[in-house]
Amino acid sequence: MPAWIETVGITTLWAVALARAPQALRSGQQRPLWVAIVMIALAMSLHLAPVTATLAHLVPSPHWIDLTTHLLSIIDAAAVLWFILHAAGRHRPAPLVFGAALAVMTVLLFLDISAPLHARNQISPSPAVRSVPDAYWWVFFAFHLVADTTCGLVCWSQGRRETPRLLRYGLRLFGTGILLASLLWVLKLAYLSTGSPLFNPLFSPVTGIEAVFMAAGAALPVLAQIRTRWHHRRAYRGxxxxxxxxxxxxxxxxxxxxxxxxxxxxxxxxxxxxxxxxxxxxxxxxxxxxxxxxxxxxxxxxxxxxxxxxxxxxxxxxxxxxxxxxxxxxxxxxxxxxxxxxxxxxxxxxxxxxxxxxxxxxxxxxxxxxxxxxxxxxx
Structure with missing residues (x-):
């Protein structure tokens, strides 16, 4: 599958986030979900080549770029989970979510520091290339898998039949996108376990499709506003x-x-x-x-x-x-x-x-x- 799907998906997600910004910043009810969209787009963007090239001028070495993006992605995943739980009216899990994120970040730092000197934090293609231990990746992927799966299931649970139709479809599309992120972590865990090169080409397209689904779910309210405004203008003139x-x-x-x-x-x-x-x-x-x-x-x-x-x-x-x-x-x-x-x-x-x-x-x-x-x- 072509790699440009990832760039298109992330760009679309940013476009939707910017389009929703004015209303979300005015509405306390919509703000948590909007912040979650921005955080997801930011986390995805950290892996794009132009972003990593920019980070190379700001961070002293590729190793620190990898570690920094990984730690930021943990913060991002915890924030997205908390924002979605908050938007769903579940306010109590904040200490649990951010406490778990802090614990995972501490473990990742410990595993990175205790590992032999290494140039990159990447899954090692062979034992001869030094990197962080596999436990680093198991902890990293597992946290993302649990966080994204929880987010996706919460979105689907909120998209019940008694929810207004447009909101229901939006939540289901957005939830499907986040569950596709869970699929991505499953694929990475499979790659970590088997080392098979069959999995690697799937990472970028799955990320792009995931972003498109989330953008579509987040865009539905914007499209509804445009349609409503068009109907109002047509009625006003009529x-x-x-x-x-x-x-x-x-x-x-x-x-x-x-x-x-x-x-x-x-x-x-x-x-x-x-x-x-x-x-x-x-x-x-x-x-x-x-x-x-x-x-x-x-x-x-x-x-x-x-x-x-x-x-x-x-x-x-x-x-x-x-x-x-x-x-x-x-x-x-x-x-x-x-x-x-x-x-x-x-x-x-x-x-x-x-x-x-x-x-x-x-x-x-x-x-x-x-x-x-x-x-x-x-x-």
Whole structure:
């Protein structure tokens, strides 16, 4: 398998970590998992050639580079385990996790110092090449295997069916990536036990695929935010013509000062929410300008088109709004309204937006133009 998979996977993981940074730094709930992602990306990066080349200028010898990266990876694995446990609401194991990490680091330092003088901390390809004893690697790999397996299982346990779908998929993808890291340590233990050259080419690709899975799991919330923002922008623009016509006729419903610069600086979700409120308030003000005859004409037009229920309700609303605007602009006085023109009740803001978008589409439709013509002819 090509070695570039590792570079692509790690680069993708860094990109996702940077994309999630602004929201994670503001949210105490998301911060632990984000820090875990950064720590994982950092640990993976320590093994890339450009990083080790940079370390060669900072650390006195290859032996100390190897030992430093190994000790940092233990700290990283413990931190990731603690952050994931913390994100899952399990706060007590911190002393156990970091105590175990400190113990493992102490053992690694002891085994390194007590070993014969050696140039690198690498698995020795032959007895003639001096290096640290195999016990060093058994301790090092075993700690990573336990930490990563625990992280992966916790992520999968949090991705239960009662968890929201997007979060569930994200946790499972992220957990799968960490369990692939466990596979990597199993492969390294197998290589340590057998010395077979068949295992060595698998290390880099498995690391890359592991990083891609974790990046995909971490990216799902970002993609969800992008999708939500796209839907909000589409809805905001879709309601624009209806909002303009209604608020021009009832300017008192506009919330706050009409400063366009200040309004544009507000978050899109807030602007959309205000637009929905202003449209609804305008509808309440305009319904007193609708005559029973105009409502009857609207319903006959809808019946003639044989529209589905939701579309029919939206068309009726668009038609009586057209009639109300026509009456207002023609100078007709308001009158008490006995008909129920509020439209269907909405369970939440999303339902309300979807209903008003259907009204906006109906308001701009050729059928509404035909209704307007019939209305003028009736008057």
């Amino acid at each position: 309601l624009n013509l209806l909002w303009q016509d209604l608020t021009a006729a009832t300017p008192n419903v506009i919330l706050g000062p009409g400063n366009r610069t200040r309004a544009a600086a507000a978050p899109l979700q807030l602007r959309l929410y205000r637009r929905v409120i202003e449209i609804r308030d305008a509808m309440i003000a305009l319904r007193n300008y609708v005559t029973p005859a105009a409502v009857d004409l609207a319903r006959r037009h809808v019946t003639d088109q044989a529209l589905p229920k939701q579309a029919a309700e939206a068309h009726v609303t668009a038609y009586w709004l057209t009639a109300a605007l026509h009456a207002l602009h023609s100078g007709h006085p308001p009158q008490p309204q006995s008909a129920n023109l509020a439209g269907p009740g909405a369970y939440d803001l999303a339902d309300e937006i979807n209903h008003l978008l259907r009204v906006a589409d109906a308001y701009q439709s050729p059928a509404n133009h035909a209704y307007r013509t019939s209305l003028i002819g009736m008057v």
